Amino acid sequence: MRGSDRRMARNVAVACLVVGAFWISWQLAELVLLIFLAVLVAITLHAFAQPVVHVTRLPPHVALVFTALTLAVTFGVVFYLFGSLIQAQIADLIERLPGAWASLRDRFQLQQLEQSVMEQAKNNVPTGEALLTAVRGLTSNLANLVVGIFLVVAGGIYLAIQPRLYLDGLVALFPEENQEVARARLHAAGSALRLFLKAQLMAMVLVGVFTGVGLWIIGVPSAFALGLFAGLAEFVPMVGPVASAIPALLLAATVGFETTMWTLALVVLVQQLEGNVLTPLLQQQIVSLPAAVALFAVVAFATLFGMLGVVLATPLTVLIFALVRNPAAAPHSGPAPQ
Incomplete structure (x- = not known):
């Protein structure tokens, strides 16, 4: 066989x-996302x-190992000290939201909209065997959630302990002449994700603290x-802040018009600080995602993978950007994992 034929066949x-x-990855999309979550856990631990x-x-x-144990103990202590307070406030929030919606409905005469939604819901309520199937599906989903969390945490720890072992195995899948380029791009992707997670964690903490303290000062119920x-929703760009503002405004509306306006001003102020001051300072070195790309990425991954794709x-977009750009221009956040 001639050389050109061999190259063509290869x-x-x-x-x-x-x-x-790609076909196998599509069939195992949920598993691939769990592995990616485990990689994020490993990067965070590192x-x-x-x-x-x-x-x-x-x-x-x-x-x-010391870091993992310290984080586990820290979360345990925080949950022990503040868990009852947060749990009580979450229960109070869940209890107050229906009343807040009722107040908003009466004020703006949204009864017709609510009636239409309720009628649509009644038409889709499962009965008999369908209801039993739905309950079984919910139980199965909860069990899958617990198993998924365990796999992500355990897999993240294993990946963090021996990252070079898994990196070398992944690089070995590429042709020998392309392995160095593949290794450089994977290192660049790891550095970009590490910097992104650092910046995102700090932004989530600051947004959560500013929002909780601000709402407490204003006098909104269940402020913390x-x-x-709000802090957790900050992980999802643009969609998350809007979603977190809705319950805050609903509860503020039950207190009074002035409280609602102050709450709206706080939400806008926090998001302006986050978008124009905090994020540019924290993300100077990471992959810069245009706002339109971030928004449509949320829509695209939500369509493909559901709620996990939204999160x-x-x-995932940062990973794709880091893999396709020049490795020499990639951010560097420390030595390669050993």
Whole structure:
């Protein structure tokens, strides 16, 4: 066989392998997303472990175990000290929201809209065997959620302990002449995700604190639960802040018009600070995502993968941007994992 024929056959084989890999990934989309979540957990653990290695000079794997235990103890202590308060406020929030909607409905005469929604819901209410199937499906989904959380946490720890082992295995899937480029791009993607997660975590904490404290000062009920919701929703760009503002405004409306206006001003102020001051300062070195790209990425991944796609839309987009751009221009946030 001539050299040109061999190259053609190899290119066809590579193309078939790529198509096959995409097809398998599509069939196992949920598993792929869980693996990506585990990678994010591993990157987060490494980001917290790096200062421990720098200060204590401990071996990386020992510092990683120490960091994981410290984080677990910290979350446990925080939950022990503030868990009852947050739980009470969340329960109060859930209890107050229907009344807040009723007040808004009466004020703006939305009874017809509510009646239309209720009639539509009644027509779709399952009965008999369909209801039993729905209950079984809910139970199965809860069980899958618990199993998924366990797999993500355990997989993240395993990936964080031996990252080079899995990186070398992934690089070995590429042709030998392309392995160095593949390794450089994977390192660039890891650095971009690490910087993104650091910036996003700080933004979530600051937005949650500012929102919770601001709502508490204004006098909105369940202020700290609303602040927690705002901080978590900050992970989803544009869609999350809007979603977190709705319950805050509903509850503020039950207090009075002035409180509602102050709440609206607080929401706008926090988002302006986050978008124009906080995010540019925190994300100077990471992959810059245009607003339109971030918005349509949320829509696209939500269409493809549902709610999990909404949560992971931004980090997945950061990953794609980091993989396709020049590795030499990639951000650098520390030494390669050992």
